Amino acid sequence: MLYNEPSPLEVKVVTKRFGLPNSESLDAYLATDGFKAFFKAMEMSPEQIIEEVKASALRGRGGAGFPTGMKWSFVPRNSPKPKYIIINADESEPGTCKDRLLMENDPHQLIEGILISGRAVDAHKGYIYIRGEYRYLIEAMDKAIAEAYARGYLGKNIQGTGFDFDLYTHSGAGAYECGEETALLDSIEGKRGIPRMKPPFPAVVGAWQSPTLLNNVETLSAIPAIIRDGAAAFAALGPPKNGGTRMICLSGHVNKPGVYELPVGFNLLRMIYEVGDGIPNGRNLKAVVPGGSSCPILKADECDISMDFDTLAKVKSMLGSGGTVILDETTCMVKFALRIMKFYAHESCGWCIPCREGTTWLKRMLDRFHAGMGQKSDIPLIGELSKNMLGRTFCALGDAAAMPTISIVEKFPEDFEAHLNGQPCPYAHANEMALA
Amino acid sequence: MTFSKELEAKFAKLLESYPPGRTRSAVVPMLLYAQDEVGHISNELIEEVAKRCKVQPLQVDEVVGYYSMLHRKPLGKYHVQVCTNISCLLRGGEELYEHASQTLSIGNKEVTSDGQFSLEEVECMGACSWAPAVEINYDFHHFVTPEKLDALIADLRKAQ
Numbered sequence: 001m002l003y004n005e006p007s008p009l010e011v012k013v014v015t016k017r018f019g020l021p022n023s024e025s026l027d028a029y030l031a032t033d034g035f036k037a038f039f040k041a042m043e044m045s046p047e048q049i050i051e052e053v054k055a056s057a058l059r060g061r062g063g064a065g066f067p068t069g070m071k072w073s074f075v076p077r078n079s080p081k082p083k084y085i086i087i088n089a090d091e092s093e094p095g096t097c098k099d100r101l102l103m104e105n106d107p108h109q110l111i112e113g114i115l116i117s118g119r120a121v122d123a124h125k126g127y128i129y130i131r132g133e134y135r136y137l138i139e140a141m142d143k144a145i146a147e148a149y150a151r152g153y154l155g156k157n158i159q160g161t162g163f164d165f166d167l168y169t170h171s172g173a174g175a176y177e178c179g180e181e182t183a184l185l186d187s188i189e190g191k192r193g194i195p196r197m198k199p200p201f202p203a204v205v206g207a208w209q210s211p212t213l214l215n216n217v218e219t220l221s222a223i224p225a226i227i228r229d230g231a232a233a234f235a236a237l238g239p240p241k242n243g244g245t246r247m248i249c250l251s252g253h254v255n256k257p258g259v260y261e262l263p264v265g266f267n268l269l270r271m272i273y274e275v276g277d278g279i280p281n282g283r284n285l286k287a288v289v290p291g292g293s294s295c296p297i298l299k300a301d302e303c304d305i306s307m308d309f310d311t312l313a314k315v316k317s318m319l320g321s322g323g324t325v326i327l328d329e330t331t332c333m334v335k336f337a338l339r340i341m342k343f344y345a346h347e348s349c350g351w352c353i354p355c356r357e358g359t360t361w362l363k364r365m366l367d368r369f370h371a372g373m374g375q376k377s378d379i380p381l382i383g384e385l386s387k388n389m390l391g392r393t394f395c396a397l398g399d400a401a402a403m404p405t406i407s408i409v410e411k412f413p414e415d416f417e418a419h420l421n422g423q424p425c426p427y428a429h430a431n432e433m434a435l436a
Numbered sequence: 437m438t439f440s441k442e443l444e445a446k447f448a449k450l451l452e453s454y455p456p457g458r459t460r461s462a463v464v465p466m467l468l469y470a471q472d473e474v475g476h477i478s479n480e481l482i483e484e485v486a487k488r489c490k491v492q493p494l495q496v497d498e499v500v501g502y503y504s505m506l507h508r509k510p511l512g513k514y515h516v517q518v519c520t521n522i523s524c525l526l527r528g529g530e531e532l533y534e535h536a537s538q539t540l541s542i543g544n545k546e547v548t549s550d551g552q553f554s555l556e557e558v559e560c561m562g563a564c565s566w567a568p569a570v571e572i573n574y575d576f577h578h579f580v581t582p583e584k585l586d587a588l589i590a591d592l593r594k595a596q
Binding site for chain 1: 453454455458460461462463464465467468469489491495498499502503504505506520521522523525526527559560561562563564565566567571574575576578
């Protein structure tokens with residue numbers, strides 16, 4: 001199912017089958033170029049496949065934006081141990097709701113992408129780690145997997161090519177931290193999801209001590225198009241080193257929130273005003289979270305920008321996971337920072353002290369501040385405490401809590417000052433109006 | 437413990453999914469699927485899962501404490517989860533949560549006296565573009581207004 005109308009500005013690569021009748025079925029998939037890329041990949045050498053993915057300039061769609069072909073090349077060629085493909089479908093970065101649609105509407109595209117990645121790194125077993133809340137998607141993927149087995153697109157000697165692959169789903173049970181790749185590995189081994197020291201990287205020592213390739217659902221869903229239509233066509237959709245499209249999850253204060261597939265490098269203001277049809281009630285833009293709650297926030301005057309990995313890095317933010325959250329002028333940034341910190345304090349696994357203590361301390365401070373009990377000296381202290389978490393933890397959760405907070409304090413000091421001296425939140429009534 | 441035939445089939449499939457000797461991997465999904473059937477995670481269930489996955493009960497217990505969807509106490513028959521994370525917050529998620537709390541006359545993680553409903557303020561559940569969102573058991577509801585939520589709850593009450 002789709003939950004919002006598509007936009008005429010979309011460029012459909014991974015979502016091209018969305019909206020077709022029974023798009024989730026194998027027959028519909030086969031009727032629309034399905035598995036063509038798989039057969040092509042079976043004619044290519046693993047090195048050729050990896051080179052093609054490198055040339056496509058595909059970068060990880062989970063949030064970090066690491067070049068996918070490069071990641072594939074890190075998996076050792078000759079390993080005495082079995083290798084595994086793990087698909088990260090733990091989608092839980094606040095603002096992000098795209099992998100859901102890919103699994104619901106085009107599960108066989110994901111399966112084909114997994115098979116090609118298996119061929120490229122010589123892996124024959126894969127696990128799709130799906131967050132527990134997405135139960136209906138575990139069922140949908142299980143159904144698609146069963147269909148693929150029944151028709152010889154999974155299992156032994158797939159379509160007579162001599163290539164074997166087994167694919168399974170694995171349910172999470174509610175933990176943001178398990179979206180972090182090394183914590184996910186502990187989780188799939190049946191443990192608490194706690195991050196691991198790197199190196200060794202999962203490509204060398206991953207699940208069950210074996211070489212493991214971990215990729216996001218959207219990343220692997222793009223693979224069939226790259227192999228089928230060629231890397232050049234995919235790369236050409238975006239700016240240099242930023243190939244393809246992204247599923248942008250527009251949310252917050254826009255008239256037409258929804259998930260839209262747009263070329264990497266699409267202008268952010270056009271996303272808001274043309275794709276999202278602008279801000280309700282003619283209000284002004286205040287800020288944008290470009291790609292999930294972990295990203296440093298952009299002020300309205302920074303939003304005339306190309307949404308690609310490198311341009312956002314230049315303004316000290318991130319393209320992240322595609323969760324683009326729009327905030328209008330009625331938004332209290334203290335409250336917003338508080339809600340973000342409440343989330344990270346709840347989700348910190350507690351393994352690293354700076355994150356465990358820092359997120360909770362900051363949550364309390366922001367809570368007190370929002371209630372009008374803050375002091376002027378708290379304003380720099382919030383930034384300072386956040387900076388003390390940066391880079392001092394095993395995984396990026398501590399950074400993810402710190403980065404948006406630092407940017408909010410630096411870019412919106414006036415919102416913090418307006419809460420000083422016991423003043424009630426100046427936005428309290430504005431929020432009520434926004435809901436009316 | 438005895439479970440339904442469907443659940444036993446799920447367990448059997450889980451145990452053969454993982455590489456040889458890695459049955460510990462089945463612990464988390466097995467707990468969640470079992471909880472769906474028996475309502476909550478009892479000491480007895482922990483022992484049972486430990487036996488089936490060939491691990492110590494303590495190794496199962498520590499996992500239960502970590503994952504937010506695993507519950508040691510019974511939930512309501514209908515577990516109402518209201519998201520108040522950023523995308524939902526901007527679209528009235530907090531007000532929706534307060535409304536749910538008033539309608540059901542219970543607070544966060546509480547159960548109604550008849551055991552029919554429980555309420556939880558949850559973190560982002562991946563429905564941001566269709567906010568505010570509510571998940572009742574495993575069913576997603578998008579663009580939820582207080583009126584729509586009241587209607588959903590009323591329907592579930594009638595279905596009892």
